[in-house]
Amino acid sequence: MNKMAHPADIDSLPAEAHTLLLRGMAQYRGDPAGAELLFGIARSQAPASLPLYRALVKFYNRECQFDAAYDMAALGMREAARLGDLPPDWRDWTLDMLNGKTASFALLTLKAMAFLELRRGNTDASVEILDQLRQLDPSDGIGSSVVAALAAGI
Numbered sequence: 001m002n003k004m005a006h007p008a009d010i011d012s013l014p015a016e017a018h019t020l021l022l023r024g025m026a027q028y029r030g031d032p033a034g035a036e037l038l039f040g041i042a043r044s045q046a047p048a049s050l051p052l053y054r055a056l057v058k059f060y061n062r063e064c065q066f067d068a069a070y071d072m073a074a075l076g077m078r079e080a081a082r083l084g085d086l087p088p089d090w091r092d093w094t095l096d097m098l099n100g101k102t103a104s105f106a107l108l109t110l111k112a113m114a115f116l117e118l119r120r121g122n123t124d125a126s127v128e129i130l131d132q133l134r135q136l137d138p139s140d141g142i143g144s145s146v147v148a149a150l151a152a153g154i
Contacts, residue, residue, distance in 0.1 A: 017052065
């Protein structure tokens with residue numbers, strides 16, 4: 001799929017996918033399996049939708065499915081990198097490459113990955129991500145210092 005096939009606004013969703021996302025969010029506490037199914041269908045309808053990745057990361061984290069949350073965050077981060085013309089590996093990013101909403105989403109998702117690495121017991125991997133975030137976001141605009149404080153306490 002080429003870049004022109006994606007909406008310019010990363011927060012926009014096709015109506016059907018948006019409806020499925022809302023239904024899944026409304027029912028995730030009472031029926032997590034049903035919500036997961038709705039999220040999956042929505043994702044199949046809008047595979048480049050960054051908000052869907054965000055919702056799935058939050059869903060899996062709340063369900064204490066940290067491996068699934070991490071995997072979804074990694075997929076969302078790679079999609080944001082693709083949409084934002086960033087290298088696919090976050091280790092290759094530099095501060096001057098980061099601008100726009102997709103770069104912001106990529107950084108926030110990278111922060112989520114650092115947090116999820118802590119939840120998965122991978123402190124060294126979390127610290128590696130946090131070190132990169134300190135260079136990519138020296139003013140701590142995304143708040144990665146909060147995750148860094150958690151990592152330091154482990």
